[in-house]
Amino acid sequence: MKKCRVCNKPAVYHLTEIQNGQAQALHFCEEHFQEYISGQAPSDEWEPQDEATLIELNSQDLELDEELECPNCGITFQEFRSEGRLGCPHDYIAFREPLIQLLENIHGACEHIGKFPKRAPTSSQQQYNLIKLRRELTAAVAEENYEVAASLRDQISKLEQEEENESSDTDPSTE
Numbered sequence: 001m002k003k004c005r006v007c008n009k010p011a012v013y014h015l016t017e018i019q020n021g022q023a024q025a026l027h028f029c030e031e032h033f034q035e036y037i038s039g040q041a042p043s044d045e046w047e048p049q050d051e052a053t054l055i056e057l058n059s060q061d062l063e064l065d066e067e068l069e070c071p072n073c074g075i076t077f078q079e080f081r082s083e084g085r086l087g088c089p090h091d092y093i094a095f096r097e098p099l100i101q102l103l104e105n106i107h108g109a110c111e112h113i114g115k116f117p118k119r120a121p122t123s124s125q126q127q128y129n130l131i132k133l134r135r136e137l138t139a140a141v142a143e144e145n146y147e148v149a150a151s152l153r154d155q156i157s158k159l160e161q162e163e164e165n166e167s168s169d170t171d172p173s174t175e
Helices: 030-038 051-067 077-083 096-107 122-142 146-170
Strands: 013-019 022-028
Touching: 022 030, 122 146
Parallel strands: none
Antiparallel strands: 013 022
């Protein structure tokens, strides 16, 4: 997989530019392609990263990927990359680090922060928000960031109160 010539994300645009009779391949991620096409950034920014470093990093990644194997089903990370399927639920643990890197390269994050289905009940969105806030609260307490933890605790309490009020409004046994 080709990498963007400016950053280390996977390239999604591949151009061939001819300068002084020489063909030069250019590979860009979405963001840097838009900047390159619009001419917003100075041309010296488009110089590729140190080729020796990129080659060394890519070869290390390949060696690491080929060596990773799930102890449960025996699938290697390289097999996953070629087939696009994991072999068992234990693969998520065995391939945790490269999967995180892969998701970050593809989506820019490892956590879903997009849209909810239009028909999804509000309660499921509130449950998602509660789970997220509780995780953040646990992390804040672990980091001894008590001001943030107090704020998160208040947000959780507010959401739980709203959820309680909604359930009492729709529960016929409370009438």
